[in-house]
Amino acid sequence: MNEFHSHMPRALDLARQAALQGEVPVGAVIIKDGVVIAEARNEMRARHDPTAHAEMLAIRAACAALGQERLTGCDIWVSLEPCPACAGAIAAARLSRLYYAASDPKSGGVAQGPCVFDHPQSHWKPEIYSGMMENEAAALLRAFFAAKRDG
Numbered sequence: 513m514n515e516f517h518s519h520m521p522r523a524l525d526l527a528r529q530a531a532l533q534g535e536v537p538v539g540a541v542i543i544k545d546g547v548v549i550a551e552a553r554n555e556m557r558a559r560h561d562p563t564a565h566a567e568m569l570a571i572r573a574a575c576a577a578l579g580q581e582r583l584t585g586c587d588i589w590v591s592l593e594p595c596p597a598c599a600g601a602i603a604a605a606r607l608s609r610l611y612y613a614a615s616d617p618k619s620g621g622v623a624q625g626p627c628v629f630d631h632p633q634s635h636w637k638p639e640i641y642s643g644m645m646e647n648e649a650a651a652l653l654r655a656f657f658a659a660k661r662d663g
Contacts, residue, residue, distance in 0.1 A: 519543055519589040520613055520645045524652065526553040526566065527591040531656045533558060540566035541589045542574040542607070549586070550574035566590065567598035571605050582606045591649045593642065596621030599628035603636040610638045613649035 526539025530553035552569035587609040599621040
């Protein structure tokens with residue numbers, strides 16, 4: 513039996529890197545059989561692409577690494593609750609487990625808002641675990657947006 517290992521610290525490191533680049537601080541890591549196969553941070557501003565969310569970029573990289581469009585048996589670790597579009601991509605990719613740190617009352621799509629995985633049109637629902645390192649992730653987001661308001 514595999515020993516549980518949290519990849520949330522790495523997702524938060526990626527989120528911090530995003531913040532340093534002026535991006536909303538979100539990081540994502542995808543794991544298969546305990547090994548990191550993809551990781552990404554928000555890059556919407558850098559890429560001039562509204563879909564360049566950490567989750568989307570990590571999913572694309574993981575699919576490319578495995579040479580397939582399905583990520584069954586893979587887990588995704590995200591520093592912020594995925595938005596509805598990212599939740600839809602997680603379902604389409606058939607990720608087995610979703611771990612996220614901070615909830616997103618304004619734009620979340622998992623436990624907030626549309627609750628994508630509970631919708632009748634969702635063909636897949638990963639196991640969902642939330643709140644891991646939530647305080648650190650929320651503090652990072654608050655500091656980022658406070659600096660934007662003050663700057």
